[in-house]
Amino acid sequence: RMLGTASASEAAEFIASAGFVWHQRFELAPGVWTPGVSSVDFLLDTAGVPADLSGLSVLDVGTTNGGCAFEAERRGARRVVAADIATQELYGF
Numbered sequence: 001r002m003l004g005t006a007s008a009s010e011a012a013e014f015i016a017s018a019g020f021v022w023h024q025r026f027e028l029a030p031g032v033w034t035p036g037v038s039s040v041d042f043l044l045d046t047a048g049v050p051a052d053l054s055g056l057s058v059l060d061v062g063t064t065n066g067g068c069a070f071e072a073e074r075r076g077a078r079r080v081v082a083a084d085i086a087t088q089e090l091y092g093f
Contacts, residue, residue: 026067
């Protein structure tokens with residue numbers, strides 16, 4: 001499923017059934033937040049990432065749950081590449 005197409009109930013069900021660690025906290029669907037302890041909004045604001053990434057390419061190194069990658073897409077990034085050394089089983093991404 002593409003980002004933004006999951007309903008709130010589908011997102012909540014996914015979170016509840018996920019068998020991996022939620023490290024990041026971000027809005028997965030409108031009104032549905034992941035239970036991680038590390039706020040993606042705080043991280044991006046602290047790093048000075050612009051609210052508008054329209055047309056830019058973003059490389060998210062150490063993506064863990066992919067929260068920053070998803071937020072870059074929401075902010076208009078044309079292309080987002082996310083990578084981590086951890087396995088999908090650990091962080092789900």
